[in-house]
Amino acid sequence: MTSKLQDGIAAGRLDDEALQANFADLHPAYDPHEALVAADRCYFCHDAPCMTACPTSIDIPLFIRQIATGTPEAAARTIFEQNILGGMCARVCPTETLCEEVCVREVAEGKPVEIGRLQRYATDTVMAKGSQPFTRAAATGKTIAVVGAGPAGLACSHRLAMLGHDVVIFEARQKGGGLNEFGIAAYKSTEDFAQREVDWLLQIGGIEVRYGARLGEQISLQSLGEDFDAVFLGMGLAGVNALGMDGADKAGVAAAVDFISELRQSGDLASLPIGRRVVVIGGGMTAIDAGVQAKLLGAEEVTIVYRRDKAAMAASEFEQDLAAQKGVRIIHNATPVGVEGNGSLSAVRFAYTETVDRKLVTLDEGFTLQADQLFQAIGQKIDGIPEELDVIGGKILVSETGATSVKGVWAGGDCATGGDDLTVTAVAEGRDAAMDIHSALTGAAG
Template identity: 55%
Template sequence: MTHPLDYLPSAQEVGTYDGPALAGNFSDLHPPLTQRQAIIESQRCLYCFDAPCVEACPSEIDVPSFIRQINEGNINGAAQTILEANILGGSCARVCPTEILCEQSCVRNHDAECQPVLIGLLQRHATDHMQFDGHPFKRASATGRHIAVVGAGPAGLSCAHRLALLGHRVTIFEAEAKPGGLNEYGIARYKMTDDFARREVEFLLEVGGIDIEYGQRLGENVTLGELRERFDSVFLGLGLGASRALMLSDEDATGSLAAVDYIKLLRQTNDLGQLPVARRCIVIGAGNTAIDMATQMARLGASEVTLVYRRGLEAMSATHHEQEIAKANGVRMLTWAQPDQVLLDEQGRVSGMRFARTRAEERGLALTGEHVDIPADAIFKAIGQGFESQSLTDATAAELARDGERIRIDDHFQTSMAGVYAGGDCVAPGQDLTVQAVQHGKLAAHAIHQALIARQEAA
């Protein structure tokens, strides 16, 4: 497969790391606990009755219960407690910013204790070591209802699984060739290693009653109008697939690329040594995608990686923990700098970028009049994602009420259109986390189920 950065040297040619070192750079960021470590860590939990960690968990996992079950040696019980609340609990244990969620709220999170209970690693321990004789979830009796789910990402998969448990038949329409969404294509490789994302989806589908049709992109070869006619309800778990532009001339020049496109390539490759690597690169953005992109380029062997943000570090949406990961990998953070001009060489390829210096004023961000040029072989844009423009262009989809580009929903995840629900990143901004998308899908499934039952009783 050709790639827009194929003119760059490969990681093998850059030669910063050999094969084993490259593999090591993309092994688990946080190695899993051993059985002994898990038992010792589980004993630190106070099993609080009104546990603040549960309140802080977007998917409402009963944290004290599953940790107590680990301590008692009941791994299957712990896993079931987790999965009943969050069917993607294994991936969430790997990618959730637990440092600002459950672990931040842990009652042991104070100076005398040094650190909170390692809830994320304990959750991973339980879901990694579960060994059920049969599938732990059983479907209810068939209802005869058939629901369409658009998108096989965390929100769509969670919704489909819960609907299947409730006895409904589900068909998922997925644009890509594999399920998993962000977990499969968009998470840093050192956070979600090997083929875990695939295995987790396979486990989820074992409940039965769920079919996936691949290569089905809303607005291209399937429309919302068609789905409303064919199915009893529709859930939209679209995610945000289109990268935002800088609105600069030459920003699409050779050597300039959306960070999510490179991360997708990185996650799908079998040979890290063959990936194109920019010895000097710039990453523009302030979120987790920007951090992931910068850190991974450094781990591939780039000698200079500069992450640039137009405000200060404290305003970055990436957590302090994520920022420290980037710094530990040698990423340079340049703040108070706004993209101003893409610099090109004689062949029309990226040679760097000019940034306008900024400062905070009472009315907002202002330019100082100063500029700084940074040489680079490639520029990666990570300034956020939006809807792919054609997703909601058919006559029916165009009628959906929106808040900006996000789909408007009520408290039950129903859109402005009867029988159509939505959740995950495509609805009004929240935490934009995998765990939140899972919760949206689960709650939307229950709302769909209740609406269908009410419709049946009224008939």
């Protein structure tokens, strides 16, 4: 975290017992009886809207029926066949806006089948045994380079390994997992689950991970193209959009992703400094995660400020409600115009906004929030896209199957054009690119 320690920012605002309670699992796991009761609510729809809403197209009615008949291991295989990171997705997917939103029970009764928790029950049952449910096909003699050990890269690598290819993953950090490890609120993924999932996935064999290798520094697209039969780019979004206003470099101002990453990697939450009055700028999941965790660390006042109205927020209504329940205030229709303070942050000035003909207009009226810590969550960007690749909107241009403008190079996840910036979408894109790579290298149909 780039914020410097200053007056008003301190560690140990809460004791260990309070911190453990605050950062406990957001959605505790089902026990076997609870899972059976929850599964029994499913209508097992033939033309299931939940399956259509799932970016990885998991056969949801089938896996829930398998749980209902006492075979959670079979349910897990049904899930993993489509989404090898089904365990993490069960924890972090915004199911309230995907599968559960279109559940027939939700439409009729306002209470959906808890698909996410049922998915977690099944996947945890298999992962607890420590073994992979899949084996590798006969060796093809082909080797693929995968850049990035995040959800897209891991999903691509696992599918390629299953198909008999050898894979080398190049990861810039010293630990794999990507967004799952560094960018998600700690209460959504407890007990080091992200790393346990990576270790479990790699048990398929045929995958080597080389850490500390960043594209554009230790490796280049040209060298990978020369040394490997194909390349998949899944490096995510490493850069952070700047506030672009005076005072943004003052002590106490930091990127929300850095705060979340530091918190996720901390072995002692009581050692993390947090302000008394914290302001977060943004309207997505990152802003909510930063704001809620600041409150859980002991901040007295936490305010999230978003430039548009509530309906335009990228964070789901569930996430917004969670923030409110934790005591986080959300202000809509306001944009930052200045940071005050003599060297260190003391306040943030905002101007009200309104939308006119779908364009955001900044008004003359505004307000000031006293603050000793400011987290910016206004989006991320890719650093160092190879110049050989076609780019649109700051992302690598890809086809429906992930092929880029360069022959032999595919891309997926947050760094590429495609769907929403979600773990589950990245998994789908990595998996589908792997199938297209397999087809290109062997002539086999996907």
